[in-house]
Structure formats: C-alpha cells, structure tokens
Amino acid sequence: MKRIVLAAAAASISTFAYAQTAPNDVTFGDYGEIEVSLSGEAGDAARGLEVMVSRGKGNCIACHEVTALQDYPFHGEVGPMLDGAGDRWTEADLRGIVANAKNVFPESVMPAFYRTDGFTRPGDAYTGRAAEGELDPLLTAQEIEDVVAYLMTLTD
C-alpha cells in the first residue's frame, strides 16, 4: 500500500495523523473490507455521530434509521436500519462499506464516501456546475474513521 507521509504535519502537531491513505491508494480485501485506518489514527465516535447526522457531511440518516439517533430528524428508509451494525460487521468491513459500499453490495445506491474518480458528469458540490480539478472525497480519511468508530458502538 502506498502512503502519503505527512511528515511536516507529524513533526509540528504531535497528535495529528502521520500517515494517511489517499482514496486511489486504498487496498480493499476480497469482501470489500479495509484493514487499516485510512488516517493512520483511531476514530472518535462522538465526532462520528456528527458526521452521521449532518447534511453537509455523511447525511447517513437520510437513508438509514438508527434508534440511538432518534433525536435527530429525519431518518430515511432507503437503506436498512443500522442498529446492531457493530455486531454484524467487523471494523474493517464497516470501513470498506463506508469508503465504497459498491465493493460490498454491487449496484448499491449508497454513495462511496472515499472515492474520487470514475463518476459521470461530476459536479462542483451541489452547484450543478462541472467540477473543476480533482474531486475531494465526500468524507475525509479521519471522518471515515470517526464514522466507523461510531458504527462500532451500535451493538444490540
């Protein structure tokens, strides 16, 4: 696996990630799982919760119901309920699902949150105009880790 070493960042901020995997360099396992942290750091479940519910970030509840997130309106029904996801899946599975669900569920309608190429007519966010330059993934490596950490708390 090729890694971008953010040496300068690591040197100046000791808590910051020292090794992050870029979207095109991710290694998926046979079942779409990703074994290592994308940011090189552990995830933070509390921040993951924010990513799950906010429209501009993961907006996961647009498609999924989560009982533990009942206080946050509105939950959709396009995907399955996520209660118990932390029991059903390993951390590596969940990382793979969030990064690119199509590797796990072919033809899925779930967007790939850590992918930057292979799209038809990619736009500049939600402006309706063409994207200029390289796309950013929908979530950063650390945000993916935070979401995975949150999903791991969803146990029955």
Next chain:
Amino acid sequence: MKTKLLATASICAALTVPFGTVMADEDANLIIDGEIEITVRAPAPDHLENLDEIFSGWVYRATETQALQADDFENPGMIFVDSGHDLWNTVEGEAGESCASCHGDAEEMAGVAATYPKWNDATEEVRTISMQINACRTEQMGAEEWNLDKSELLNMTALLASVSRGMPVNVAIDGPAQATWEMGRDLYYTRTGQLDLSCANCHEDNYGNNIRADHLSQGQINGFPTYRLKNARLNGVHSRFRGCVRDTRAETYSVGSPEFVALELYVMSRGNGLSIEGPSVRN
C-alpha cells in the same frame, strides 16, 4: 425492490413509523371540485419492465398538500391559469394575432398537453409543449419567444394542462420519436455525479420510501407545471430535472437542452395512463 437488503429495509419501514416524518395517505383518490376524476394509479405501460403500477406524485404528498389540489379555490397554481387565459387572448407580434385568433377557446386545446412531447414532421424533431408554443409565437405571430420555464411560458403551459385535466397521458414513443425516447431512457438509467445515482435509483427502486424528510414518488411529470409550496411558484419539468441531477452532485444539463427534451419524452411515457393534473400542488 431489487436487492434482498432493500427488501429488508422496506419491511422495517412497514413495521416502524420513521422518526419525525409526515405520513401521506397513499390510498386516497383525487377528484377535483367534485367533478374532475384524476387517475392517480394505473397499470404500468408495457414498455416499463421494472414496474407493475404507476402512481402520480400526488399520492405521496402529505394529506394537507393533497387537499389543496382537490379544490381549485385552494390550489395556488390556478391563479397562474387565469394569467394564462389573459395571455391566450392577448394580441402580440407583427401578425397581429393572439393564440385565440387561430385556436379559438383555450378549451379547444383539451387533450393536447397529454400528447407532448411529440414529434413534429416539419422540423423533424421532438417538441415539448413549450417548444411548440414558442414556435407558434415566432412563426405564426411574429412575436418573441418566451423564456423557457419562466413566468409567461409556465402560465401558458398551466392553462394548457388545466384544460386537459383528467385525460390520460398518451405520448407516442415509436416511429420517428423512438430514437429520442431511447436517448431519454438511457439518461434515466445513467448514474450521475459524485453520489453516483440515476433517476431510477430513487424513483424506480425506492418510491414510497423516505429519503431524509422527503417521501419519494415515482418522479412522474403528469402534474406539471407544479406549484411547489417550497418556492411558492410554478415549476417547469426541466427545472425539476435540473434540481434532481444537481442533487446527485453532478453537472446538470440545461433547461431546454436536447438531453432534457429526450428525458422529458421518456419520463412522460412512464406516466402513460395517469391523468394530466397540472397545475398540481407539491411540496
């Protein structure tokens, strides 16, 4: 529902009321002013392989929104029909004509909106009703074109829809229109944008499901132009398409583009059998 997991999702949906959403009365029927019966459910046309039944978007709206459309005094879109009537009778352009001077009463146009988009032999193209109106303005009246999906043209399409209310959508998809129709079908099933979603992903695979606070319909266009409570004005078909494409984080096509004309023909044909109900009320 295509996949097992999606089927599971819809079973969950049947068992639990999703948190914080307004429910629609999906079994309701629509009769406007106690007179005009609107077919809001119909058997899917033969060309639609993945659906058995088609539904008007009205079916999925909240009960209060549904009620607005059942009464012309309550329907905020009807005011624009009145403006459309005024335009119908207005003489404009070098030829000194109005729509009425050639076509008679607007009611003479009953049924026409149900057949558009339609192939035009003379120009060898598929025309939306908006394109046809503009062709009459430039070629018959010597007047300026109206802007697509803007006030005058929307008011006129609202008038032409209103006189066809209750009549079944019946656009031709074969013969010379077939190539355009096929282009529209391809667009319908092509995933776009960084969210990588096609029209079908939302409006064919997931109608009846909530996506965040929105109750997904089949994305039919038998109710256009629509009065949306969200922006309190009439909305044209292509503007609606634009919004949906934009929401996949894609570069959209423009209003009036050949792509959207083709998509309009295809989407309209998915509603063959539903009634024209414009101007409809949506959220």
